[in-house]
Amino acid sequence: MTTTATPAPAAETTHGAVQHRLLRLAEGLTARPKTVLVIWVLVIAACFPFASQLNDVLTKQGASKVVPGTSSARADRLVEESFPARSQRESIVAIGAPDVRSSQLRAMLADLDEQIATRVRTGEVQQSTSAYTLYRDSTTEYLKRLHTQVDQQLAAAQTPATPDTRRQAVDAAVAAGQVPAALADPARQAVAVTDDAQLLPISAAFTKATDWRTFPVPVPAEAVDRLVAKDGKATLVSVSFAKRAGHDPDVDWLRSAIAGAQRAAGAGPDVEAHVTGELALIKDTYKKAEDDNALMETVAYAIIFLVLLLFFRAVVPAVLTVAAIGLAMTVSQAALFALGHGVTLTQFTITIMNFVMLGAGVDYSMLLSSRYRQERLAGRSPKDAAVHATAHAGESMLLAAVAVVLAFGATLFSPVDWIPPLGYGGLIGIPIVLLAALTLTPALLVLLGDRFFWLGRDPLADLEHGSALGRHLKRAADLARRRKVAIVLLFAAVTVPFAVITAQHRSTADPVALSPATDSRTGFELVAREWGDASVLPTLVVGRPDPGVVDGQHHLTDSGRKAVTDLTDKLAAVPGVARVSAVTRPFGTPVGAADLDALGPDVRRDYLSDDGALRIVVELADKPYTEAAVHTVDRIQDVTAAARDVGPLAVGGATQVDRQYGDALDSSFWQMIGLVSVGVFVMLVFALRSLLIPIRLILTIMMSNVWAIGITVLVFHFWLDKAIIDDLPIFLTVLMMGLGMDYEIFLVTRVRDLVRGGADQESATVGAVVDTGRVINAAGLVMAGSLGTMALSSTIMLQEYGAGLGLAVLLDATLIRMLFVPATLLLFRRYNWWLPSLRRSSAPAPAKAG
Template sequence: MTNPPVTRPAPPAGPAADGSPPDGGRVHRALHAFARRLIARPKTVILLWAVLIAVCMPIGGQLTSQLTDQGASKVVPGTSSARVDELTKRSFPQRSERELNVVLTAPDVHAPQLKAALADLDEELDARRRDGDIAATSSAYTVFRDATEQFLTRLWQQAGGATATAAERAAAVDALTRRGAVPPALVPAARETAAAGDEGRVADVARSAAIAADWRDFPLPVPADAVDRLIAKDGRTAVVSVAHPVEGDRDPDVDWLRKAARGALAAAEADGADAAAKVHVTGELALIHDTYDKAESDTVLMETVAYGIIFVVLLFFFRALVPAVLTLAVVGLSMSVSEAALFGLSHQVTLTQFTMTIMQFVMLGAGVDYSMLLSSRYRQERLAGRSPRDATLHATVHAGESMLLAAGAVVLAFGATLLSPVDWIPPLGYGGLVGIPIVFAAALTLTPCLLVLLGDRFFALGRAPLSDLERQGAMGRHLRRTAEFARRRKVAVVLVFLAATVPFALLAAGNRSTSDPVKLSPVTDSRTGYEALASAWGDSAVLPTTVVGEAADGVVRDGQLTDEGRNAVARLTERIAAVEGVAGVDSATQPFGRPWDAAQQRQDRAFLGDHVARDGTLRFVVVLADDPYSSAAADTVDRIDDALRAAGGDVGKLTIGGATQVDLQYGAALRTSFWQMVALVSIGVFVMLALTLRSLLVPLRLIATIMLSNVWAIGITVLIFHHLRGEVVIDDLPIFLTVLMMGLGMDYEIFLVTRVRDLIRKGHPQDEATLAAVVDTGRVINAAGLVMAGSLGTMALSSTLMLQQYGAGLGTAVLLDATVIRILFVPATLLLLRRYNWWFPTLRRRTPRRAGAG
């Protein structure tokens, strides 16, 4: 097979230096007992895993059916935005986030074929409305059709209705026409109405008449302001509002609506409509739905690239084919178990497509790292002269401790994401929280069992894979030179790293991030539809600020404004409109931005339903003059809040919500929860490592170096995406990057520090142990860093900006952490602190041990 193992020289014997870490404690003893039982029954363990995987595969295959488009809102519970969201769902469900918009664009949307397409779509929607799947719809077509139907029905009734004969109705209609009661454009429709035997037939005539009429010069009175909200002034964009019921947790069927809209347009094109006409479906949930679909399709590409990168790294690391294949197999098969576990969890919590994406890439990176560490330690034990069985035992104990600590840190980090005050982040955390323990268990059990069964054949089909790869070749020489440089220039290394952090910190601190769902979404049908709406009506009109609340006593009675209420609402509307930065206000007294008198409000009550509900809730829609996610818009919202307080509650107890307010409150909640989560993870990791490593300074320095790499990574991400590409930076990037790196970035220092501690326990002085540990672990740390960066970094290939920035940030942080920071900065700090690295208070006196050279 390959070259026989080369025996490494035994480390110097002798007592440990005073202040050095104590001998292996409970963790080592527990791992030793576990490893002995494990390697005694390798076939049984592998069989149990095979059965578990076989059971879980069909269950995990059902996971995608449980993923939802909901649970991605950035509304923070307990805030004014949440209150507005709750009141809107209750009292104005047609204007909640469950409203979707069909957007029709064309050189002229008034073309007869396109008006017919809107009519065809309305019929499709009406069928679903009767089934309860859709709550309400509105479009320019429905406005003109309803006006026409109302007129023709009244005409039919005046002509005698069902009690008259067709001839009698025709004579009556002719008489009304001669008196000028029928607009000339509607005379043909009026005569068809006379022939109608019932009101159902009248409705059919109204439909045809509405399509045939010129909407720009309609023969009947319709609220022109309402039409202006449904057809753009230039006649190139029309919108259809489709509201879905709030009850139940089923997502609106975006795909069905898109298919129905495209089918109606296809029929119009077959009838001669302009080929330039396009139709899109947009809205908050449509944006999320399309983003998830895009992320799911991107995952195939990302996984393919990630597996390719990792396989190449494993080949170079092991210099053999079999361990590379087996390592990927262990991790890949464990994913099916994780997916089954997530399927069970999905019945209790909300999971999204990003839950699976994060889980897959974190498991892939961490699982390969764990298996590499264990099998690499096995090879080192074989080089030290141990038999394959003993080498497996020792590798499982010593590498297992590092793996356990690393996995524990990652679980703490993902667990902290569940504390996020918004429901966007916890679904991301569930993936890691479930996947990491499972892939850790697979690496810690399957890999040793394969080593016991295969022995050195585990490294088959390679070129001298059991040679001393750490101390031989270019990598070994580079690591020795790097470690020696860190020893000689330790103070300079630390100062240079700290100085280099300053510009990255300034970049990160000076960036204004955003939660804008449109700018953060990939190019999809829903984003194109949103941009068409924004182009026609403006961003702030599409994403307005809303003021909602329960009316004060005497303002609303039976779903209508009282005279007193009308005056109070009008005064408040004027007060809000006068606020600097407000472009317009819709309310119950001016539903389309211009005041309506009492007669108009009584006549066109249907249009007031967006502003006054039967339960007495009022809604004001405020269009801001600035981009809703700008700092100017945020200042305007503050001034609106001042205006509401100055009004003194005459109208009611009103609360501000909408895009700008959500963004402000989400950002504030992120900042608060960021420090809470960082504190939680830091304390948890510190306690875990302090008790395990018996050191106070090592965990503290580890947390500090993680923060350092995070600052670098965030700064580089801001530089790439904002300054070079001109894109916004997602506002939860710092929190997600920092919290995850608090877990994932621990791996490499844990690998290094536990090796230093083991060498000191064997009698090596501190300096010698540090330099030797850099050489012993540097190769596996570099390879593990490439694996993790290759896995997480491939998210940058996604078309979703959020995943692009997660991938770039995490990939950069891991690479920096595994290379320059762990190979230069950490050894330099270890050598500066020397014996104080291992200081740990104790309540009992111990017999001092001989001080070593360290």
């Protein structure tokens, strides 16, 4: 059997203003390739010190889900201002043990409190509350009152108040049963001190040594129940970080302090201690994702290098491509370091930027070098081949990069905090990697010539047309030509069920359900098991009351007490509300003014701040992120809106934040689709002189997204029974509206060039599929592989992002671009290039028959 050699493609001339400008740019660059390389070396050397400091400007806490301008934002701001100890800066230490009231656990809590007290004195921690501090402070108040009573008794008896006479008075009170016998020693010490501050160590020693189950000092049982589980097997410690601790409070220090307290108390392995709360949950999730980066990047580079080796069939171009992208990343990281001093950036910003630069950079490099090989096969010299490859491939690269920049630029208009940092990474990374591809790669091609393809097996052969993949692509294009109507109908039919799944799936922003196995998640589960989810993630009603509700001493007036009592009674009666805590009912049950004063000012400040703000805590009967909880919050809003006697109130808390965050996501989703669609449509109308192609491009991107989201929901929700993150659709849309357009632009610009060269629509479409299919398939594998490695993360969020993106890119680069797009091009034929009012002489026109 004989084989026929594939004829070399004919050399093409440049068309259009963009290609002519790129041709002149390439001629200038290739005339001084060494200068180009030296400039890049200098730029990279200057950027390296700044790139290495990038982590210093990243927030470790991640982006807030509180949407500016919402009621939850107003509530969050007021809590931060007036109740900082109960804001999102509050962390919870959850401790489990066979008996948390044992001597070992009392010693552990006492030691932990001493360590926290050092941070209180430095201003990093605002306050801390635990069962230990509750018993200790109650003892201090008791001893303080006793000291006052003894002095009053001695004064009434006209007896000098000396240490001896005070001790004698205590002994008499103990003998008369007026003071519990267990308190005799601390009482004798207390009446001898001259400063109230000296009472604290006496109370601390007594609290540490005394069994809390038989504690002689009266302590409100409701307060104890908030901190110690009914079965005595769990207890909580609240630690509120001050503003001085910065945006990222040192939760890890708290964990170290707990471990030290455990060792000091000799607590055994049956004692577990975890730091939880919203702050710790988000921080641990981001830390876990950051730790996974090394594995993800290693696998991504391995996939990229393997695909490049298969694509180039040579070692040197694969190494040079990866090296050039890596150096471009250094410049991008330095630029982000400068930007990070003015905007919020997260580790997620860097992760996405790196993966996007890897995928896009490889796309551009493969397209350019593939075109270079085609120009060499057409007979051009290495320098001319580099120049013309840059002019032809550069236009596709430039259009693709502009589409990506438009997609990432649209994110800056979103009110959702995490979306703009995603945009910053793309806006900086894509132009830099494009610049590297348009300057570094041509310079290397000129300097190395065909040696660019060293250490390979026949790399300058016509791989697009003569390889097995080329023949497969030819068959796929022929199938699209012969069965174009059937293919279009089949793709539309398959899209329908995926669209239904995408529209109806239940997503969530629940930080617990979406967090990996971390210390904070284990702690949250311990708290939820003993006290319920709502104790950690309650609903809040916050506001500054009208004049007359609070007096000048930060107490409720008589009319204010009645108004607040009426409001809290109504809230407690709302279906779905389990408990309401406020200044009139600090432990969920109503108390009088005198009883509240007896509990001390700290209890009052939890619900009525020193600046006169009110805080009402509503614990829901249902889990905070369920539909039932949302309906309950709706009813709570109705009640608070009608409470005109109290003043304007804002409803916040976990359920409200999640609901308003979801609304903002939906709004951002459609806003970004609109902005990007309009921007890309306008750009491609002028670039391609077509109305239909930009519209179809946008619709096919959405088709890829719908398929990918549908499959991701099927796998994670229906098969693995995992929660689906509500960010997934918008995340896929942002990236695919940019990156997914690369393949369409590569294909369609090739069709246009072939039509300009005289080919008819049918042969141009089939030829373009073969010419670009190898690049598109390889680029899709690279992009899907690099972005898909996020599925290796231990966090569900990144797993779903990786699976969704990998599927979307793979489907887009194979089935959709190799079958659906050619089928639609062939179906519409000359209407692909229809643009009545803007037709130009440079627009492609069908070749004459024959």
